Amino acid sequence: MKPRNYFFICIAFFFVGIFFLTYSQGWIMLRFPSYKTESENTAQQLRTQKKPATLFFWHNKRWNKETVEILQTQDNAQTTQHLLNSWLTLLDEENVMAKKVMLQSALLSDNKELYLSFDRNPFNETDSTYDKLMWIEGLLRTIREHSIPIQTIRFLVHHQPMQDYHLDFSNSWPLAGFLS
């Protein structure tokens, strides 16, 4: 072998050594296209599916119900958000509420407490306490019907405890409600 070739081989192995050193020290990182990530996304999409849900609301001195299709995922908080936004849309369409209210976010804690944050206070100043109570009972009944594993619900507006002159929201409300 010619001395010139020895020189090129040394240079090549020098650079290979530099590469392995930087890789082992974590100075450079290699990210290969992953089959697993793609398959997880596909599985997540497959788990999100449309399912019928029964929505309950109190209007004209009686319980009313309507079945709609909602997006159901493995994430219970997300499913609850889809469910309650459909419920609020239904109340708006049926003119049960004087103003359009939407659920900003729903979070589920480890101790099965659901936090619901609305974009505005759902009650009017002239509403009777009974009407307000029945609005909440309709919401609780809708969640109960859907068998979401929660025990209590905390009502919030813009992520702060909901304020009302007649109903106390400083503590969480039981999913079973107060009418039973």
Added chain:
Amino acid sequence: MQVIKKKSTLLLALFHTSLAFAGFSIMLDPAGDAKNTGRQIGDSLERGITLQFCESLKKKVEELYPGTRIILTRFPGETIYPLQNANFCNRLDVDFYISIQFFPENKTKPNMFLFYFSQADEFITKIPELYFCPYDAAHRVNGKKTRTYTQDLATTLTNDPYKKLFDFHGPFGFPFRPLIGIKAPAIAIEIGLKEKTDWQLYVEPIAESLQPIVARYETS
């Protein structure tokens, strides 16, 4: 400020002394205050109507049940701070607390609702004589008595003379904010008014519905 505080303490002490010698004592809480106007009923506000109603109810109850003492939680123009009524009621140790609420009604036949404070925790019945109690659990001290009183009221108000006048609903137990922190048996009556002057129709039924409660107190 110090003078006002001393005066209010003296007033409270005088009230307490007079209540100790009086018979059945009822505290009436008209909804609203100087800051909180309440709901709008016709061209009037709830705070004014509830106050008129409570003053009229006071006269009627004192006339029907001599020896019964009625205290109103506020005067016109007074501002009520959070938990002030509960504090007032607990310190005076009254026998019964009634919160009066009105709302605008557009139905042909008005509705009347009866509420009491509950957090679905009534199964805890054994309470020691001396213990620290969170303010939102004060209702449990007389929880059983509250439910007995609400049943007494409900029985009278669903009777024949009043059936034609209004639809009665209740009693309902839930976290009703005006009754939070009250140790005495406490209820709230919410009535739908079509006209602002309709409150006069309800003075007699409510005064008469207190009869079994006063009788129960006297026999005990």
